[in-house]
Amino acid sequence: MSTPQPQSDSQLAELDIEILLRLGLPNPGPHRSTLFGAGAVAAAITVDRLGVLPRALVFLGEVVRAGGTRFAAELPEPLPGPAAAVARGWLTAAAMVVQDPTGDQLVARWLDAVAAVLALRVTHREANS
Amino acid sequence: MPDHDPHPLGDDKGGTQRQQAEKLKKTIDESHGMWGAGDLKYAVHDALQLAAPKGDSGKLGELAAAYNTASSQLDQIQMKVAQVSSQHLPDAWTGQVGEKAAEVVKASADDLGRCRDMLGKGRDQLKALASALSEAQTLHGQGHAPLSEALSLLHDITVSGAPDPFNWDDDKMHSAHAKAKDGIKSIYDAAVKAENAGRAAARELNALADKALAGKFKNKGLGAEDKLVIADAAIDGNQGNGGILTANDVARAGQFMDKMSDADRARFDQLLAGTKSPEERAYLMKALAAGHSYDEIKAFDDQIHAHGDDPHWLTERIAPVQLEAVSAQTAGTGYKGANWDQGQHDTCVAASTVTARAMVDPLFAFQLTTGGHPDDPAYDNGPASKERWEKETNRVYDTRSFMHLWKGGMWDWESQNIADDEIAKHTGAEYHNVDLDSHDKRQNALAEIEQKIDEGKPVPLSVHGGTLLNPHGHQMMIIGHRGDQLEIYNPWGYTVWVSESDFINNHMQGASDDRHPEVRSVRMPK
Numbered sequence: 060m061s062t063p064q065p066q067s068d069s070q071l072a073e074l075d076i077e078i079l080l081r082l083g084l085p086n087p088g089p090h091r092s093t094l095f096g097a098g099a100v101a102a103a104i105t106v107d108r109l110g111v112l113p114r115a116l117v118f119l120g121e122v123v124r125a126g127g128t129r130f131a132a133e134l135p136e137p138l139p140g141p142a143a144a145v146a147r148g149w150l151t152a153a154a155m156v157v158q159d160p161t162g163d164q165l166v167a168r169w170l171d172a173v174a175a176v177l178a179l180r181v182t183h184r185e186a187n188s
Numbered sequence: 189m190p191d192h193d194p195h196p197l198g199d200d201k202g203g204t205q206r207q208q209a210e211k212l213k214k215t216i217d218e219s220h221g222m223w224g225a226g227d228l229k230y231a232v233h234d235a236l237q238l239a240a241p242k243g244d245s246g247k248l249g250e251l252a253a254a255y256n257t258a259s260s261q262l263d264q265i266q267m268k269v270a271q272v273s274s275q276h277l278p279d280a281w282t283g284q285v286g287e288k289a290a291e292v293v294k295a296s297a298d299d300l301g302r303c304r305d306m307l308g309k310g311r312d313q314l315k316a317l318a319s320a321l322s323e324a325q326t327l328h329g330q331g332h333a334p335l336s337e338a339l340s341l342l343h344d345i346t347v348s349g350a351p352d353p354f355n356w357d358d359d360k361m362h363s364a365h366a367k368a369k370d371g372i373k374s375i376y377d378a379a380v381k382a383e384n385a386g387r388a389a390a391r392e393l394n395a396l397a398d399k400a401l402a403g404k405f406k407n408k409g410l411g412a413e414d415k416l417v418i419a420d421a422a423i424d425g426n427q428g429n430g431g432i433l434t435a436n437d438v439a440r441a442g443q444f445m446d447k448m449s450d451a452d453r454a455r456f457d458q459l460l461a462g463t464k465s466p467e468e469r470a471y472l473m474k475a476l477a478a479g480h481s482y483d484e485i486k487a488f489d490d491q492i493h494a495h496g497d498d499p500h501w502l503t504e505r506i507a508p509v510q511l512e513a514v515s516a517q518t519a520g521t522g523y524k525g526a527n528w529d530q531g532q533h534d535t536c537v538a539a540s541t542v543t544a545r546a547m548v549d550p551l552f553a554f555q556l557t558t559g560g561h562p563d564d565p566a567y568d569n570g571p572a573s574k575e576r577w578e579k580e581t582n583r584v585y586d587t588r589s590f591m592h593l594w595k596g597g598m599w600d601w602e603s604q605n606i607a608d609d610e611i612a613k614h615t616g617a618e619y620h621n622v623d624l625d626s627h628d629k630r631q632n633a634l635a636e637i638e639q640k641i642d643e644g645k646p647v648p649l650s651v652h653g654g655t656l657l658n659p660h661g662h663q664m665m666i667i668g669h670r671g672d673q674l675e676i677y678n679p680w681g682y683t684v685w686v687s688e689s690d691f692i693n694n695h696m697q698g699a700s701d702d703r704h705p706e707v708r709s710v711r712m713p714k
Contacts, residue, residue, distance in 0.1 A: 063670055068681040095644045096668030100677050110587035113614040115541075118584045122541055125478035126548035130436060134544050139585045160443050160479060168644040171617060172667075175646045176677060178614035179665050183679035185610075 066097060072108075074101040077152035084156050084165055095172055102149070103176035109142040113181065116174035119146065120167035128166045129154045206379040209238060213376045216368045225361055226349035229342040232368045236335050238375055240328040241321060241382030248318035255311035259304050266300035269293060291466055295420035306396050313392045320385030324378040331374030338368035421470030432470040432507065433477070437548070441477040452482040459489060464496030471506050471550050478549040488551050491562055505557040506550045508573075509543050521546075523557045526570030528577040542580050556580070611648050611663075611711065619648065619711035630692045630707055637710060638669050645713040649676065651696050651704040660703040666710070 076098055083094025106116070115138050123131045132150035136143040153166045203211070212235045219228035341364035345356050421432045433441070448456060456476070463469045471492065475485045495501040508528075509521045521543060522528045546553040554560075556576050559567035566572070612619050624630045637647050647666040654660040668675035673685045676699045686699050694706040 063673055063675065063685045065682055065684040071683065091644075092668055092670070095641075095646075096675050097683060099646065100667060100683060112586055114583045114616070115585070117615050117617070118541060118545070118580075121552075122545045122548070125545060125552070127436060127440060130544070130548065134541060137541060139587055160440060160447065163479075165644065171615070172644055172646050174615045175611060175617065175648070176665060176667070178611040179648065179663065179677070180679050181614060182610040182663065 068100075068104055071097055071101045072104045074098060076102050076105070077148055080149060080152045080166075080169075081156050084153055084162060084169075095169060099169065099172040100176050102173040103180060105145060106138060106142045106173070107177055107180050109138075109145065110140065111138050111142045111177070113174040113178040115139055115142075116170050116177065120170035120174070123150075123163050123167040123170065127160070127163050128157045204379075204383065205238065205241060206376075206383045209235070209372070209376040209379040212238070213372045216365075216372045220365065221361070222351045222356065224365075225342060225346050225351045228365060228368060229339065229346055230349065232335050232339045232342065232364075232371075235368075235372050235375055236332065236339065238328075238379075241324045241378055243317075243321040243325075243382070243386075245318040245322040245325070248314050248321065252311045252314035252318060255307050255314065259307035259311060262300055262304040262307065266297055266304055269300055270297040295466070298420045310393060310396055313389050313396075317385050317389040320381055324382040324385070326378075327374050327381065328378035331371040331378070333371070334367040335371030335375075338364040338371065341367070419470075421466040432467065433474055437474050437477040440479075441473045444476050444479065448482070456482055456485070459486060462493075463489075464493070465499065467499045467502055468492065468496035471502060474506075474550045478551065480551060484551065488554065491554070491558075491560070495562075505562060505568075506554050508553055508557055509546045522570070523573040524570035526574040528574055540581065541584055542577065609711075618714040620714070621709055622712050623709050624707045625709075627692060630694075633710060633712075634688060634691070636712060637666060637674075640713050641666060641669055643713075646677075647713065648711040650708040650710070651700060652706055652708045653702070653704045661708070662700050662704045664699060 074097060079090070079094045079098040079101075082090040083098065084091070119131065119137050122134070122137075128150055131137055132147060132154045134147070134150075137146040137150060150166075153162075157163060157166055212231045215227055215231040216235070219225070219231065341360045344352075345360050345364075346352050419431065419433060419438060445453065445456070459482075460469050460472060463472065468489075472485055472489055475488055480488070492502060492506070504523065508523050546556060554562075557568070557573045558564075559572060559576060561567035609619075611617070622629075622633055624633055640647050649664050649666050650661060651664065652659060652661040662678075664679065665677045666674055667677050667683065670685075672688045674688060674691055675683055675685050677683050678700055680700070684699050686696060690696060690698065691707060696707055697705045
């Protein structure tokens with residue numbers, strides 16, 4: 060097994076999150092781990108740069124739980140402002156591979172994971188501002 | 189016999205009928221003068237090869253007639269069933285059985301009425317499609333004569349793809365161009381007409397298919413009569429307002445029902461059986477579709493059951509967002525006269541995620557309108573609901589610029605103490621703190637940490653070092669594991685892998701720096 064490599068924020072930000080969602084959601088395994096690990100960090104960096112706060116991601120997760128991924132993908136503004144298009148892209152990619160409430164639950168949990176990483180970034184910034 | 193071989197315009201026949209016609213129309217419209225003659229000739233030739241819009245308007249007409257017959261038959265049956273529901277049943281049966289029977293018969297009558305209307309709408313769509321197709325085919329045919337005349341003129345004045353210097357005639361070219369433009373316009377208009385009619389019919393027929401709600405209950409167990417009654421329940425008890433359950437709700441409720449344990453399923457069935465109206469039942473089903481557990485739905489029903497037979501009371505509090513009933517973007521979303529609007533945010537109410545959640549999650553909507561205290565005037569009123577709406581909207585739509593107004597001037601160790609519960613404060617997620625101040629504690633915690641990671645829940649981690657008088661602390665997050673390695677995100681701007689052995693033995697410098705070698709604690713997600 061190769062030694063896993065560290066990655067910087069700028070490397071992480073280049074990950075294609077939509078592809079990670081399509082590969083990682085259908086089955087447990089290495090793709091799923093990447094989606095919830097580096098993928099969640101990449102997503103958090105992306106929306107952090109667009110000014111999104113963690114609550115918005117958690118709330119979006121609740122909408123996914125209640126209405127399903129497809130329903131959420133059709134929202135005009137799943138996240139505030141310029142992050143809306145980014146979130147629609149994620150949800151549309153996820154909706155391609157998620158078929159039922161179990162899949163929706165996974166998508167919502169991923170959004171929660173992104174929110175947790177984002178909260179860490181925000182917290183860190185606040186503590187050092 | 190056309191005198192040309194594969195030609196400079198290419199013989200790309202790709203795209204839809206409309207796209208092909210559009211391309212040729214552009215070429216024809218733009219081919220002028222002597223040097224346009226060759227292009228014009230090829231394009232006219234190709235335009236003559238375009239097939240007429242596909243579709244058999246005769247067959248569509250027959251199908252529409254069959255729908256019409258079915259719709260009339262259903263109309264007669266519906267009238268008879270409606271008569272039973274309004275006149276005969278209440279006399280024949282009394283008590284709970286009678287009430288249930290009346291519900292089922294009424295739902296059957298409503299369902300038959302809907303089927304009749306759907307078939308009627310289907311018939312109208314098919315008729316419209318048949319007539320549009322027939323018009324498009326006629327229009328297409330009308331393009332042929334002018335195109336053939338144009339081609340014949342062009343043969344006279346060209347040789348292969350170039351103007352014929354000996355037989356060139358400007359007038360013939362002008363005339364050919366005018367005729368070709370006429371002909372391709374007919375063909376293009378026909379293709380557009382057929383394409384639009386096909387799209388409109390597909391859209392409308394799909395929308396009709398979506399309305400077949402009872403059939404979307406795919407789960408086991410629920411009786412046909414229950415499906416009918418629940419799918420029939422209407423907003424405010426009035427069929428004109430539309431149904432409580434959308435097609436999405438019905439499909440999801442069925443999926444969640446199938447996932448329930450037998451015990452929960454039995455309890456849920458009992459809950460449904462004890463409801464006072466189809467509307468109350470439909471809202472419980474909607475709560476199930478929104479993913480709530482039996483216990484949550486039971487607690488919800490405890491709050492609404494007293495008003496279970498009052499559809500207006502239920503609708504007001506559980507379905508405050510009625511976007512479809514009003515014009516799409518300007519719905520009167522609000523409660524008891526207090527209109528919910530976006531306040532300081534640019535997002536319009538109809539587009540808001542908060543609105544979306546209120547539409548699909550009856551418990552969330554009920555919380556917004558009543559604050560969880562129905563009938564208590566201190567909570568269950570318009571202005572209080574508006575306040576709750578605004579609070580939610582602010583939570584979701586605030587962006588970072590507001591946070592930047594707050595600047596801390598705290599000691600390092602103070603900020604770290606706050607940071608321990610700060611993540612939970614930002615996300616609302618529940619964690620419990622686990623101190624890891626000994627080798628054994630760290631070793632024992634690993635299995636649970638890795639289990640949480642496997643569940644997709646990152647684990648916040650505090651590290652520290654320094655002395656009592658000069659302590660250093662830092663917070664990171666465990667986001668993955670592989671073999672004996674833990675993947676850690678450091679908000680300084682990178683992910684890094686540390687071994688489990690370094691974690692257990694307090695050699696965490698590699699994840700941050702020499703100031704923070706020791707693991708202090710993790711926040712274990714629930």
